[in-house]
Amino acid sequence: MQTNFLPKLINDPLGDPGMMVEFLRDKRALQFDLGDLSLIANSELLKISHVFISHTHIDHFIGFDHLLRVVFGRGKTIHLYGPENFIANVVGKLSGFTWNLVDRYSELVTLEVVEVHETHLVKVKLKAIDQFKKSDEIEIPFEDGILVDEDRFVVRSAILEHRIPCLGFSLEEKNHVNICKDRLKKMCYRSGPWLNELKKYVCEGKPDEYLLEVPSMGKGRQKKTLGQLKEELVLISPGQKISYVVDTVYNDENKSRIIGLARGSDILFCESPFLAEEEVRGQERCHLTSRQAGIIAREAEVKKLNVFHFSGRHTFRTEQIIQEAEEAFRGE
Secondary structure, eight states, rough: OSSSSSEEEOOOTSOOEEEEETTTSSSSSEEEOOOOTTSSSHHHTEEEOOOOOOOOOOHHHTTTTHHHHHHHHTTTTEEEEEEETTHHHHHHHEEEEEOGGGGOOOOEEEEEEEEEESSSSEEEEEGGGGGOOOEEEEEEOOOTEEEEEEEEEEEEEEEEEEEEEEEEEEEEEEEEEEEEEHHHHHTTTTSSSSHHHHHHHHTTTOOOEEEEEEEEETTEEEEHHHHHHHHHHHEEOOOOEEEEESSSOHHHHHHHHHHHHHHOSEEEEEEOBBBBGGHHHHHTTTOOOOOHHHHHHHHTTTTTTEEHHHHHHHHOOOHHHHHHHHHHHTTT
């Protein structure tokens, strides 16, 4: 499969949770949860444009200070997303520091913080130059679970239960649209900027009846419908889907929401703190067992399951957790 994304956990399965998704063709990355970031080089952290926080328990949010220190004087804008009360959590973090020296920096970071509610999103700006005072607060609809919708990808979220709201995420790469150069030559079409327009219109979903002017070899310009050109020249292949689920209790509502979010994922990164035999303990702690993670992955029809966020009690039983999850995933 052609893909632009490389996902990786930031720690081993027993360490703090977090997943970085690097863009293979750009110096950019998305970060899911901010556990301990000490194993990530500053050069990698500087690629981060968006951060998606499941919830603000310390093992998921302790790395916020580390990231802020790395990006502080770089003139970047970092977009952060989190559950209900997330804005207050970020402001609380920032209020623990003194910002009287910010005027010494020529470039400063801006944080755009988005809080996810069932029906809407609340967005604020926190600018270092203003000592991170809240500004530009707006409320926008939360539709189809979409948090970010860019040319190449969409990030969606589902609100899950962990005694507090906890967010699960999916990153969906949009279809790859390519031009078959052999067909271009065969059809006697000239190459040029119009091919980028063609790809753009296909990605935007313009109707097949839409007309484009096509430069031809020796025939001037001729008009062709988008549908004709798609059939003659365009190769469309699906993009990658990556899902990330942590800290949630196994019940019908959560299970349904996770399956809806992760359905058809190429890879599901799913928490599995407890062994299959610890189902009661998992319910009490609002976490999944290995078997429950496998069942969810199977019913969501994901292609690959990667379990992590193991309880420290199971330092010497990690292989058992993985095996139990895989057996449930395969329906054994």
